[in-house]
Amino acid sequence: MSDNASRTATAHVHGHSEENYLECAHGWKSWAFTLDHKRIGVMYLVAILASFLLGGVMALVLRAELFTPNKLFLSEDMYNQMFTLHGAVMTFLFLIPSIPAALGNFILPVMLGVKDVAFPRMNLASFYLWVFGAIFFLLAILLGGLDTGWTFYTPYSTTTNTAVITATLGVFILGFSSIFTGLNFMVTINTMRPAGMTWFRMPLFLWSLYATSIIQILATPVLGITGLLLVAERALGIGIFDPARGGDPVLFQHFFWFYSHPAVYIMILPAMGVVSELVSTFSRKTIFGYRFIAYSSIAIALLGFLVWGHHMFVSGQSALAATVFSALTFTVSIPSAIKVFNWLSTMYKGAISLETPMCYALSFIFLFGIGGLTGLYLGALATDVHLHDTYFVVAHFHYVMVGGTLIAFLGGLHYWWPKMFGRMYNETWARVACLIIFVGFNATFFPQFVLGSRGMPRRYARYDGEFIFFHQFSTTGAMILGCGLVLCAGVLVHSLLRGRKAPANPWGGSTLEWKCSSPPPHHNFDWPPVVTEPYQYDHIVYDPEHQGYVEVEDIPEEDEVTGVPVESHT
Amino acid sequence: MSTTTAPPPEAAPPEHSGGGNDDHGHGHDHGHDPFLAHHFGSAKQQFDAGKFGMWLFLVTEILFFSGLFCAYAVYRSTHPEAFANADQYLDPMLGAANTAVLIFSSLTMAWAVRAAQLGQQQLLVRLLTITLSCASIFLGVKAVEYSHKWDLGILWSSMFNPQLHAHHSPALLVMSIPAMLAVVATAILFGLGKSKQKPVQAKFWGCLLITSLSYFGGVGLGLTVPVIEGMITGETAVEVAEHAAATEHAAVEHAAAENAAVKHAADHTADGAATTAATAGSVEAAAAEQVAIDMTYTGIFFSIYFVMTGLHGIHILAGMGVIAWLLYRSLLGHFGPRYFGPVDFVGLYWHLVDLIWIYLFPLLYLIG
Numbered sequence: 001m002s003d004n005a006s007r008t009a010t011a012h013v014h015g016h017s018e019e020n021y022l023e024c025a026h027g028w029k030s031w032a033f034t035l036d037h038k039r040i041g042v043m044y045l046v047a048i049l050a051s052f053l054l055g056g057v058m059a060l061v062l063r064a065e066l067f068t069p070n071k072l073f074l075s076e077d078m079y080n081q082m083f084t085l086h087g088a089v090m091t092f093l094f095l096i097p098s099i100p101a102a103l104g105n106f107i108l109p110v111m112l113g114v115k116d117v118a119f120p121r122m123n124l125a126s127f128y129l130w131v132f133g134a135i136f137f138l139l140a141i142l143l144g145g146l147d148t149g150w151t152f153y154t155p156y157s158t159t160t161n162t163a164v165i166t167a168t169l170g171v172f173i174l175g176f177s178s179i180f181t182g183l184n185f186m187v188t189i190n191t192m193r194p195a196g197m198t199w200f201r202m203p204l205f206l207w208s209l210y211a212t213s214i215i216q217i218l219a220t221p222v223l224g225i226t227g228l229l230l231v232a233e234r235a236l237g238i239g240i241f242d243p244a245r246g247g248d249p250v251l252f253q254h255f256f257w258f259y260s261h262p263a264v265y266i267m268i269l270p271a272m273g274v275v276s277e278l279v280s281t282f283s284r285k286t287i288f289g290y291r292f293i294a295y296s297s298i299a300i301a302l303l304g305f306l307v308w309g310h311h312m313f314v315s316g317q318s319a320l321a322a323t324v325f326s327a328l329t330f331t332v333s334i335p336s337a338i339k340v341f342n343w344l345s346t347m348y349k350g351a352i353s354l355e356t357p358m359c360y361a362l363s364f365i366f367l368f369g370i371g372g373l374t375g376l377y378l379g380a381l382a383t384d385v386h387l388h389d390t391y392f393v394v395a396h397f398h399y400v401m402v403g404g405t406l407i408a409f410l411g412g413l414h415y416w417w418p419k420m421f422g423r424m425y426n427e428t429w430a431r432v433a434c435l436i437i438f439v440g441f442n443a444t445f446f447p448q449f450v451l452g453s454r455g456m457p458r459r460y461a462r463y464d465g466e467f468i469f470f471h472q473f474s475t476t477g478a479m480i481l482g483c484g485l486v487l488c489a490g491v492l493v494h495s496l497l498r499g500r501k502a503p504a505n506p507w508g509g510s511t512l513e514w515k516c517s518s519p520p521p522h523h524n525f526d527w528p529p530v531v532t533e534p535y536q537y538d539h540i541v542y543d544p545e546h547q548g549y550v551e552v553e554d555i556p557e558e559d560e561v562t563g564v565p566v567e568s569h570t
Numbered sequence: 571m572s573t574t575t576a577p578p579p580e581a582a583p584p585e586h587s588g589g590g591n592d593d594h595g596h597g598h599d600h601g602h603d604p605f606l607a608h609h610f611g612s613a614k615q616q617f618d619a620g621k622f623g624m625w626l627f628l629v630t631e632i633l634f635f636s637g638l639f640c641a642y643a644v645y646r647s648t649h650p651e652a653f654a655n656a657d658q659y660l661d662p663m664l665g666a667a668n669t670a671v672l673i674f675s676s677l678t679m680a681w682a683v684r685a686a687q688l689g690q691q692q693l694l695v696r697l698l699t700i701t702l703s704c705a706s707i708f709l710g711v712k713a714v715e716y717s718h719k720w721d722l723g724i725l726w727s728s729m730f731n732p733q734l735h736a737h738h739s740p741a742l743l744v745m746s747i748p749a750m751l752a753v754v755a756t757a758i759l760f761g762l763g764k765s766k767q768k769p770v771q772a773k774f775w776g777c778l779l780i781t782s783l784s785y786f787g788g789v790g791l792g793l794t795v796p797v798i799e800g801m802i803t804g805e806t807a808v809e810v811a812e813h814a815a816a817t818e819h820a821a822v823e824h825a826a827a828e829n830a831a832v833k834h835a836a837d838h839t840a841d842g843a844a845t846t847a848a849t850a851g852s853v854e855a856a857a858a859e860q861v862a863i864d865m866t867y868t869g870i871f872f873s874i875y876f877v878m879t880g881l882h883g884i885h886i887l888a889g890m891g892v893i894a895w896l897l898y899r900s901l902l903g904h905f906g907p908r909y910f911g912p913v914d915f916v917g918l919y920w921h922l923v924d925l926i927w928i929y930l931f932p933l934l935y936l937i938g
Binding site for chain 2: 114115116117118119120179183184186187188190191192194217218219220221222224225226228229232236237238239240242245246247248251255528
């Protein structure tokens with residue numbers, strides 16, 4: 001070890017005992033059969049970005065078609081298939097695995113201070129299951145497409161002659177991929193925390209991944225059995241969901257939403273965790289209300305199981321059930337609001353620096369605010385009856401899923417990019433991309449709130465002349481959004497080729513991943529790291545020589561839990 | 571499992587350490603834990619992680635089946651008569667026999683965990699073989715039940731068409747083909763192992779040969795139980811089922827002949843049609859209508875029956891796969907007081923598969 005142990009010198013940066021994870025082994029086999037969570041995370045990242053590209057192109061095609069009220073280039077059938085596949089690809093292939101499986105896989109063990117997740121082989125299996133699921137989706141496109149909407153509602157899904165069975169099997173397989181990730185994370189956090197890493201010293205990103213894992217484990221199997229029953233319905237005619245045989249299609253909706261509403265929180269909770277990290281680091285201030293944020297993640301995960309009926313207010317469920325589901329829906333807004341208030345309080349009087357990840361975090365808070373508040377109109381019974389199945393719903397969930405999850409994913413990607421690949425990107429252009437994305441996003445989806453409240457139904461390929469202005473506004477915004485995303489991708493790819501070498505801690509982050517080199521060594525740490533309270537920034541100072549932050553240890557303080565001096569290795 | 575405190579730094583052998591006798595003198599082993607994965611700090615941590623992981627997996631399994639239990643609850647509460655009626659097509663004695671077999675296999679599995687903890691290698695191998703054989707017997711009995719229903723047309727909703735007399739098809743024979751192939755394959759591999767002086771392979775395939783043969787024991791059990799039952803009650807279970815089918819069938823046909831409108835409803839099986847018919851004045855037609863509706867939901871019952879027992883059967887097969895893997899590892903002498911996690915975890919899985927059957931048995935067989 002070249003570092004000395006003097007208390008006034010900089011702390012040890014892990015990563016001297018071995019090669020970094022990108023260079024420790026070579027050849028395609030070292031990737032295809034790797035058990036290293038970091039490499040699996042990178043493979044996930046490439047895979048989900050490819051599916052995001054696919055889903056994104058579909059979205060642009062849809063918006064282009066809607067530029068005129070009449071047919072431009074898509075037939076009605078093609079339009080139905082296009083929006084179905086856009087929804088299914090974005091939900092199952094991109095949003096659900098985006099933050100947990102790609103960023104989480106890479107960051108969770110490092111943040112926790114361990115060498116790997118509990119079950120590395122299961123982790124790799126989860127990735128390959130994802131690949132198989134994606135292949136089934138592609139097969140579905142080739143075998144006649146899919147036009148049921150991503151929700152697969154019966155009885156239409158049992159009667160359409162598109163490739164429902166193939167797509168449903170794809171969803172089933174992807175579900176297992178998701179379960180494996182969640183199970184792995186939960187076991188890792190429960191049983192592998194190193195000395196000093198108590199529950200309430202865990203970074204909030206880990207709390208959010210833990211809450212996400214609870215949902216993945218408890219909700220996804222129900223989607224699995226629902227998918228199997230749908231396959232059996234089509235293949236054998238078991239009649240459970242088929243009214244022609246005495247079955248009940250609303251039962252399908254209950255089953256589907258029992259998973260798919262909590263799945264919304266699979267998508268948003270990790271995003272909230274990312275934002276908690278970003279806000280604290282770039283405000284250089286201890287997170288405000290740590291425990292409230294941690295508990296609110298768990299609360300959202302649990303309350304998320306009690307509200308599925310709010311997707312079915314017009315499906316014929318009883319008035320009592322609808323009322324109860326509506327009331328329960330409002331309770332979810334409490335922990336969500338707790339988080340937003342805590343982020344704002346963290347920033348208050350903080351030393352805010354507007355680096356790219358922070359720009360995304362601020363975008364998130366604004367867009368999630370709109371997405372969350374418009375959700376209240378849909379959770380309220382009377383307004384929902386008016387707004388149900390209109391563009392208002394489309395705008396609402398895009399504000400949460402794109403404005404929330406995608407923006408936080410991009411923020412997290414920019415935040416951890418130097419750690420993952422050891423390169424800095426061009427800060428100016430990355431910020432410009434963020435701005436274009438923000439503007440393009442609002443231009444796309446804000447008009448859709450107006451469209452929806454004026455009665456424009458969702459999933460229609462054609463529309464009345466009175467909606468032309470807002471549709472064209474929205475389409476223009478979508479193109480701007482597309483350009484912003486392309487610029488963002490360009491900046492990141494450029495950094496891989498020409499980027500300046502990243503320091504271990506470019507942002508002044510206080511969590512454990514910044515204590516190892518960029519990129520991290522194969523086993524993450526030279527020795528088990530000593531864990532202290534997270535979100536303490538006093539001893540992390542900028543060092544012009546490294547062009548990054550270093551940890552100084554001029555105060556010989558004792559660790560409360562373990563009683564050993566902090567970072568006293570020699 | 572540690573929850574709030576960090577795991578202890580030292581590798582402590584989980585649970586009791588070998589007070590038990592090593593049957594084989596296999597105990598003096600491997601200098602440093604050969605089965606400790608590099609990313610775990612200690613054997614205890616590895617064990618805790620595995621156990622917690624298995625419990626979480628079992629939670630997902632329960633939720634996986636919960637959808638079916640939920641569907642069962644919904645349709646049974648809306649059409650209780652149909653479900654009660656469906657029960658007479660199932661032979662509770664066969665269900666009871668299978669329940670007994672599975673419970674016994676749970677006992678041998680639990681005992682196998684104990685044997686692994688005490689390092690009783692030979693006993694462990696025997697217990698795992700018995701567990702596998704019980705699973706095989708279970709499948710044999712199930713094959714008899716399934717093939718019989720196939721012959722009688724008692725299938726899921728779209729193919730539910732109960733016949734008066736079973737037409738004799740080779741269904742049972744077809745279902746037994748995989749087991750026959752397994753017998754041949756394991757016998758050949760057993761012979762190869764013997765001739766090439768590979769004792770571990772020979773023992774392994776020998777145990778699997780016993781397992782494959784047990785399937786036919788199960789078939790035998792499935793075929794004799796109704797006969798014994800018939801000798802006691804004086805009527806065979808087959809006849810009971812056929813009698814039930816005949817009654818139903820006649821009622822439906824009677825109604826169809828009588829009233830065209832009722833036939834229309836019988837085809838489409840709208841619940842409301844029964845009341846319509848009743849108000850039209852024909853009480854008899856309404857009764858026949860009710861029978862038709864019952865038949866529809868009896869079909870739904872058998873949809874649920876086949877999906878649930880089928881999924882359970884797949885879980886039995888998966889369990890047999892992992893127990894066979896345990897068997898091989900225990901023949902290699904991997905398990906002992908210091909390392910028995912996999913036996914413990916697979917045991918938990920096996921008990922769950924057993925437990926699901928314990929719920930399925932009364933819900934499907936005993937509601938009449």
